Amino acid sequence: MKLKEYLNMETDYLISHLTLNESMGDVIDTIQYEGLYQRFYQDVTKGFHLLTYSNQCENQSVEIYLVTNELEVEDCKDIRKEQMQLQVQYNANILQLIIGFRLNNKRIKVPINFNLEDRHISFELSKLLKQNMISVQFVSWKDGLLYKQWSSEIPITEKIKSAIIDFVELFLHEYNLEDKMPAINFDDLMIKNKADYLIMSIERQDIENRKVSKYANMLNTLYPNVLITHNLSESMDIEIKGYENDTRELWQISEVRNFIRELNKGFSQWFYFLDKNSEILYDITMCICGKILAEKDKYRMNNLLLHDFINDQLKNLNEVCYYLNDIEKYDELKRNSFAYYEMFLQ
Numbered sequence: 001m002k003l004k005e006y007l008n009m010e011t012d013y014l015i016s017h018l019t020l021n022e023s024m025g026d027v028i029d030t031i032q033y034e035g036l037y038q039r040f041y042q043d044v045t046k047g048f049h050l051l052t053y054s055n056q057c058e059n060q061s062v063e064i065y066l067v068t069n070e071l072e073v074e075d076c077k078d079i080r081k082e083q084m085q086l087q088v089q090y091n092a093n094i095l096q097l098i099i100g101f102r103l104n105n106k107r108i109k110v111p112i113n114f115n116l117e118d119r120h121i122s123f124e125l126s127k128l129l130k131q132n133m134i135s136v137q138f139v140s141w142k143d144g145l146l147y148k149q150w151s152s153e154i155p156i157t158e159k160i161k162s163a164i165i166d167f168v169e170l171f172l173h174e175y176n177l178e179d180k181m182p183a184i185n186f187d188d189l190m191i192k193n194k195a196d197y198l199i200m201s202i203e204r205q206d207i208e209n210r211k212v213s214k215y216a217n218m219l220n221t222l223y224p225n226v227l228i229t230h231n232l233s234e235s236m237d238i239e240i241k242g243y244e245n246d247t248r249e250l251w252q253i254s255e256v257r258n259f260i261r262e263l264n265k266g267f268s269q270w271f272y273f274l275d276k277n278s279e280i281l282y283d284i285t286m287c288i289c290g291k292i293l294a295e296k297d298k299y300r301m302n303n304l305l306l307h308d309f310i311n312d313q314l315k316n317l318n319e320v321c322y323y324l325n326d327i328e329k330y331d332e333l334k335r336n337s338f339a340y341y342e343m344f345l346q
Contacts, residue, residue, distance in 0.1 A: 001172050003165065007126040009119050015060055019052040020137045020148060028139065028146040036065075038226050040146060046070040047099065047110040051124045061135065062128045064099060064112055068140040068149055071108065076138045076150035079103055084136065086154045090167035093117050093175060095125075099136060099154070116171045117217070129164065131156050197235045197275075204242020207259045216266030223269055224323055233329065234336065236273045238280045251286035260287035271313040271337045272320045281337075282344040285309060301345065313337070 001009075017035045020028070030037055039050060045067065052063045068076065079101050087098040095114040100107065114121045128134070134156055138149040202215055222236075223229045240250055250256050264270075264284070274281045289305040314334065321330035 003169055003172065006122050006168065006172055007129070009122045015051055015053045017050045017052045017063075019054050019061070019063055019135070020065070020139075021135060021151065022055060023148055026147050026149075028148055030145070033146070037146065040065075040067075040141070047112050049097075049112050049114070049124070051120075051127060060127050061131050062124050064097070064134060064136045066099065066110055066136060066138050068138055069142075071110065073103060073108070073138070079150070079152070081152045084152055084154050086134065086156065086160055088160055088163040088167065090170065093171060095121075095164065095167050095171070097134075116168065117175065125164065125168065128156070129161050196231050197237075198232060199237045199239060201239045201241055202259075204240075207240070207242070207255050210259065210262070212259060212262040212266065216263055219263075219267040222273060223320060226324070229272075229320060230324060232273055234273070234275055234333065237275050237278045238284075240283075249286075250283045251290055257287040257290070260284055264288055268312065269316050269320055271317040271333055276336050276340045279344070281340060285341075310337075310341075 017039075018032060020033070020036070023029065023033065028036065036050065039048060047064060047066045049062055049064050051060060053060050068074070083102050085100040087100065089096040089098060089111070093116050095116055097112040097114070099110045099112060102108070114125065116122070132155065133153040135151060135153055137151050140147045140149050200215065200218065206214060221228070222232060240256060243250060243253065243256070246253065251260075260283075270281055270284060274284075285306065286301065289302050289309050290300060314337075317333055317337075318330055321327060321333075
């Protein structure tokens with residue numbers, strides 16, 4: 001894939017984050033900046049980035065957020081804007097913008113990570129390369145609220161842009177994005193089409209070529225994500241295509257078993273998302289927990305593996321419901337899962 005193709009890969013990006021430059025007052029509004037709060041609570045870290053829009057103009061720009069609590073910075077007023085610097089580094093598939101500044105005779109550097117495998121990042125970088133300045137917002141959090149502390153702008157020089165381009169081209173040389181990028185971005189699909197049920201198709205060719213990461217990346221857009229996670233409770237099915245003329249059950253096919261086992265290592269919130277009216281949870285369970293008998297193609301459940309699988313699923317289910325602050329949902333889906341197994345494993 002060429003650089004231009006990469007930067008133009010995602011052309012229909014729904015930008016839902018308002019620039020913090022238009023925030024009125026010190027307290028950041030939880031409704032107007034709901035997306036900012038969601039991003040913050042997904043991963044409380046020293047710094048992160050968002051692609052933002054403005055009500056004042058049509059510009060779309062990348063904005064940096066530095067969390068003073070995590071940086072142990074009590075007062076931003078002593079930071080000198082002219083001393084703030086921007087550097088670029090690259091490690092594996094991660095492009096890092098390093099925000100540097102001096103405070104109380106101490107040099108502070110904060111890495112802002114851009115995962116180049118994410119097609120949204122390609123769109124953000126296409127916008128970033130058109131910016132002459134990047135806005136840096138210092139925010140703090142207390143008692144569930146975010147506060148705007150201070151802001152500054154750092155020039156994005158041609159040298160910085162050239163380094164970004166060089167690192168992206170290095171990434172494109174090292175990685176095969178066609179294999180790694182999800183075929184569907186569930187986040188966009190949910191927002192644009194208001195979908196409340198998703199069907200993911202896994203092709204036989206991908207199974208035989210062990211392209212597990214392609215589907216693991218796709219599934220990992222489901223959680224953690226407040227909107228999608230909430231809407232897709234027991235509302236997803238998986239179709240495995242290409243074996244329609246094979247008389248064996250899916251879990252009797254060794255390539256399918258190996259693929260599902262690897263996929264389960266990358267994503268394992270099956271009890272929460274999978275439709276209990278579908279047979280796919282049974283197929284997944286058999287792929288992971290079944291054992292081969294001496295007789296050819298004979299396969300039955302290993303009760304010890306099943307016990308471990310169910311326990312792992314319940315832990316993951318509890319994690320998701322805790323994330324949603326919905327314990328009643330955990331009890332409901334646990335009952336549904338047990339009823340499902342009583343029907344399919346009797």
